[in-house]
Amino acid sequence: xxxxxxxxxxxxxxxxxxxxxxxxxxxxxxxxxxxxxxxxxxxxxxxxxxxxxxxxxxxxxxxxxxxxxxxxxxxxxxxxxxxxxxxxxxxxxxxxxxxxxxxxxxxxxxxxxxxx
Amino acid sequence: xxxxxxxxxxxxxxxxxxxxxxxxxxxxxxxxxxxxxxxxxxxxxxxxxxxxxxxxxxxxxxxxxxxxxxxxxxxxxxxxxxxxxxxxxxxxxxxxxxxxxxxxxxxxxxxxxxxxxxxxxxxxxxxxxxxxxxxxxxxxxxx
Numbered sequence: 001x002x003x004x005x006x007x008x009x010x011x012x013x014x015x016x017x018x019x020x021x022x023x024x025x026x027x028x029x030x031x032x033x034x035x036x037x038x039x040x041x042x043x044x045x046x047x048x049x050x051x052x053x054x055x056x057x058x059x060x061x062x063x064x065x066x067x068x069x070x071x072x073x074x075x076x077x078x079x080x081x082x083x084x085x086x087x088x089x090x091x092x093x094x095x096x097x098x099x100x101x102x103x104x105x106x107x108x109x110x111x112x113x114x115x116x
Numbered sequence: 117x118x119x120x121x122x123x124x125x126x127x128x129x130x131x132x133x134x135x136x137x138x139x140x141x142x143x144x145x146x147x148x149x150x151x152x153x154x155x156x157x158x159x160x161x162x163x164x165x166x167x168x169x170x171x172x173x174x175x176x177x178x179x180x181x182x183x184x185x186x187x188x189x190x191x192x193x194x195x196x197x198x199x200x201x202x203x204x205x206x207x208x209x210x211x212x213x214x215x216x217x218x219x220x221x222x223x224x225x226x227x228x229x230x231x232x233x234x235x236x237x238x239x240x241x242x243x244x245x246x247x248x249x250x251x252x253x254x255x256x257x258x259x
Contacts (some may be wrong), residue, residue: 020138023171024131053138053160054169056229064226084160091236092229 001028006038010111011043012036013104021051021058029058033065033076041075047104049080050082054088066098070075074109079104119148129174129184136162137188138163140169141199144190151195153258159257161237162197168230169201169252173221177205178252212251215243 002017014032018025029046036044046062048054062078069076079101081089089095101107125140127133141162145155170186178184187202205211215231222228235241238254245251 019142020135021132022131022138022167023175024134053163053167055134055164056172056227058235059229063224067224067226080199087160088164088233091233097223115164 001025003032004040005032007041010108011045011075012041013045013047013077013108015047015049015104017050019050020053021048021061022055023052023057026055026057026061030061030064033061033068037068037072042069042072042085044069044074045101045104045107046076047079048082051085052082054085056092059088059092059094063088063094063097075099075113077101077107077110079107119150119192119194121147121190125186125188125190126185128210129178129180129181129186130182131171133186134167134170141166141190144192144197145181148192148258151258152258158197158258162199162202165237165254166199166201166236168234169199171253171255172230173201173203173205177203177211179205194220195258197256201252201254202249202251203252212243215257222232 004015004017006013016029021029035045044065046065066076078098080103081100086095089098102108121144123140123144125137127137142159145159145162148155173186174180178186184204189200191198234254237257240255241251244255
């Protein structure tokens with residue numbers, strides 16, 4: 001799986017460079033997310049701009065990351081979601097769980113604003 | 117003349133074929149040019165249910181065994197799309213119970229959304245024993 005990982009002061013942005021996020025490749029995203037937690041990075045932004053298709057495994061990995069980040073007093077935000085992918089979040093009602101931003105820059109800005 | 121298309125596929129029990137099978141479902145929807153159905157949406161739905169159903173077979177019925185294979189039958193008959201996925205796994209009763217109990221998954225559960233998604237996108241979903249094999253049949257009517 002191709003991932004582009006950039007470490008900003010507010011958060012680590014993980015951009016998924018794949019058209020599909022499914023049961024075949026989502027374990028690799030899970031590993032990448034866990035590696036961030038292992039290095040004490042607790043604010044993550046997963047950018048889905050390149051992802052056109054997501055299945056329940058992909059959704060499950062993002063939920064897992066969300067729960068792990070919350071347990072560490074961090075956040076996992078999502079950005080740049082294509083309409084078809086967003087429809088899967090709506091179908092499974094996960095759009096009520098995640099904070100979803102139009103771009104990763106907006107997600108980063110939200111963390112700036114949240115800083116006391 | 118009503119549509120009549122039958123496609124039979126057999127692939128190894130491996131997740132690397134999920135994309136291929138999903139794409140075939142998507143392409144099938146795009147052949148329905150005589151229908152007024154939104155082919156983009158229908159194609160995405162077929163891609164989704166094929167991916168979910170195949171992943172269930174790979175991990176559960178076939179227990180991740182790469183020496184096994186999966187048979188998939190796609191059909192368009194009139195205004196119905198019929199998808200059958202065959203497995204020879206031993207978990208028939210457990211799978212049937214899971215199918216019957218499919219409901220909205222708990223928001224924060226990491227697993228268990230696949231069957232919910234399939235049931236949400238298809239008109240009927242059944243899991244039966246036929247000739248010593250198990251078959252998951254998913255039907256969708258389009259206009």
